[in-house]
Amino acid sequence: MKVLAFEQLAYRHFASDYANNYDSITTMPYHTLVDRKLMHQDHMHFLDEMLHAARSGFDGLATTEHEQASYDILPNPNLQMSALAYATQSEGLDVGLACVGRSLAKSREPLRIAAEYAALDQISAGRLVAGFPIGLSYDVNRNNGIPPIETRARFYENLELIKKAWAAKEVFAWNGKYNKFPEVNTWPRPYQDKPPIWTPAVGNPVTLAGIIDNDDAFLYLSWFGPKLTGQRVFDRYWDLAEERGKDRNPYRLAFVQAVFVGETDAEAHREYGPHIEQGYRTGLGSIPMQSLGLPGYIDIKGVEFLIKDPGDFGIVPKMRTIEYKELVDQQCAIVGSPETVTQQLLEMVKNFRIGHLVIMVHIGSMPHELVMKNIDMLSKHVLPQLKGTWDDENWENRWWPSGAR
């Protein structure tokens, strides 16, 4: 199994009740709320922490893209990943670099994404995992003005164009519905013949079927509460894979799980708890539900499905006022001593067949020193216990970059 460290770049210094004053974290006022020195500091701490994880034994680093959002200030995560690609290359740290952003449906410049990813793969000598999410409705439609009903078609066209731009031996013309390019000849191309592709998704069967048919990997997230959504979404995924003639190779799956480790269970809850509760309430919890699916964004059959059975949303509808205990009970975050955390992670990994475990090491207001401690606790006490998982089944990992450890 591969274990990666993941962070969102949150502004860590808001008053704890700030989200009560605004309808959505995507529309709150920057100048009123932000101190420039602290924003700079958060940008530096993000990079320091990710580099620390690379030095501490994680197999890879992961970033994602959120635009116009205070809980993850990475409008283009490739900028940060570029700094990390250079730093790790200079130090000889051959960690995988998983950009599980960039959101394709909203992109009006998909060829720029093709070139950026290729540049990252060149700097890192083939350590890139290319993530291609469709994109959240509030970002694709509200922030970027794409008519919701075009979201999926734009995603598929952009993905096809990027794959062709990477693979084409000759200059080609692209006369698409959304892209018109007389001459496409992307420089550079990726260092790897074909960078592995991970697609973040939330369980929509149409999206899952597309991932399986493309032979890409599916990335899912713990934020909805794995106790509520894990079994149903992962069962759906593996059932679909089987229906569509694919094996049960665990490396077809990546899972983002928030994990926070202390010396004891009590100590971990005391240290990390307030930040976890604040992080969920004022992050995902402060995006109005209707912003996650503007009319037209979800297919009509999907809307019917969600009205009948809203279970895929997990605890998201109550996230804005959620209590810490419920976050832990539903495993939105796994918190505790090394033994507690290891036991829960191993059970989850085995149960859901997770080949790439992407550990979220920071959330919300959590300060730098505590994040560094979490990374240390994870790498010293938990990672060694996870190493070698799945080795007994002898699966080939075709979704891991060829230049990474």
Added chain:
Amino acid sequence: MSAQVVIKGPERTEVVKAWNDQIDVQVKVAGSGPALVYLHPAAGLYWDQFLDKLAETYTVYAPEMPGTSFGDPYAIHKVDTFLDLVLIYEEVLRKLGLTRPVAIGQSFGGMLMCDLAAHFPDIFSKIIPLDPLGLWRDDIPVLTNKLYIDKPENLPGYLFLDPSISAAQAMFTPPADPEMMVKHIAHTVWSLGCVAKFIWPFPDQGLAKRIHRINAPTLIIWGKQDKLIPVAYAEEFQKRIANSRVEIIDQSGHIPQMEQLDKTLALVKAFIAS
């Protein structure tokens, strides 16, 4: 207004093959007499008492925009641009064999109707936009996006001065049968999504550049308390359409034919008869 709203509804559906036979456009029809075309707003065709009353004097033809017909949601994917849509509607009206009918368009339907009249100046004998979309002023933003991003329970407040009136309640009450309720809600959400293809993020497809081409006599009707498209837009339409006048209806939000049915109906009938 009585507590119980009784709606007779359309009498029949005509299916018109359009767009090189790729799309079956459903046209709901009722009544007898001269032809009258009605173009529906963003949530799809809702047959109300206004259409019932019109059908007593006219033959009402109400085409459903591709994608908004029950059971045929993916027709919208065959329509890429607003120009495609205008051409599809022209084809449908031509194939129905209607000769210069009067047209009424509500909200998005008004925007579409005005652009049809601008593209094809002889297509309608008279047009009646009811609180139409189509123009944009930065200083008075049209609030259609709120229909897409606000909480569903807040939507009646954008459409009605008084959302408690029985006509509004009837419109927002889904069928009681659980299976039909799911289909009805999903269908309404999808219809909004279909129309968003042409009004998101702004209900501005360049009508301001073409509106001067309209030469049909035009009666612009506007609810004085319209929160979605402020009444100031009535004058914006009036000054751009040569042969036009405005009637402002007091005590009405965005849908005057529901909130002030009798007044709206009287104005419409008098204008058509004139």
